[in-house]
Amino acid sequence: QVQLVESGGGLVQAGDSLRLSCAVSGRTFSNRAMGWFRQAPGKEREFVAAINSGGGRTYYGDSVKGRFTISRDNAKNTVYLQMNSLKPEDTAVYYCAAHQRIYTTSTIVTDYDTWGQGTQVTVSS
Numbered sequence: 850q851v852q853l854v855e856s857g858g859g860l861v862q863a864g865d866s867l868r869l870s871c872a873v874s875g876r877t878f879s880n881r882a883m884g885w886f887r888q889a890p891g892k893e894r895e896f897v898a899a900i901n902s903g904g905g906r907t908y909y910g911d912s913v914k915g916r917f918t919i920s921r922d923n924a925k926n927t928v929y930l931q932m933n934s935l936k937p938e939d940t941a942v943y944y945c946a947a948h949q950r951i952y953t954t955s956t957i958v959t960d961y962d963t964w965g966q967g968t969q970v971t972v973s974s
Contacts, residue, residue: 855870855966857869858969859971860971864935868930869885879902880902882955883947883948884898884948884956889941895941898917899919918933932970948962
């Protein structure tokens with residue numbers, strides 16, 4: 850059974866930083882791109898960041914470019930999302946996800962077939 854478990858969310862003030870982690874178990878991790886997505890109340894799930902299987906290529910949503918950094922440690926089967934200069938509009942449930950095809954990266958929600966349970970990030974003004 851493949852399992853993704855996010856951690857690191859919380860309540861912070863605008864301008865603060867948080868680092869989210871996503872631990873992957875039950876499946877080969879190093880051959881799949883990983884993504885972070887978020888969903889705010891009443892809104893659709895939104896692409897935040899993605900990283901290819903080897904970790905050498907990263908992609909970001911326009912709203913987080915320059916503030917968020919995605920990385921991965923294939924030896925630890927873990928992907929991270931470093932979030933700096935947080936804004937109230939970053940408030941959402943953050944999900945990590947594994948791409949459905951090996952050695953393929955995309956920014957499309959439906960291309961990811963395995964999801965974690967999500968972790969809440971709340972940024973107060």
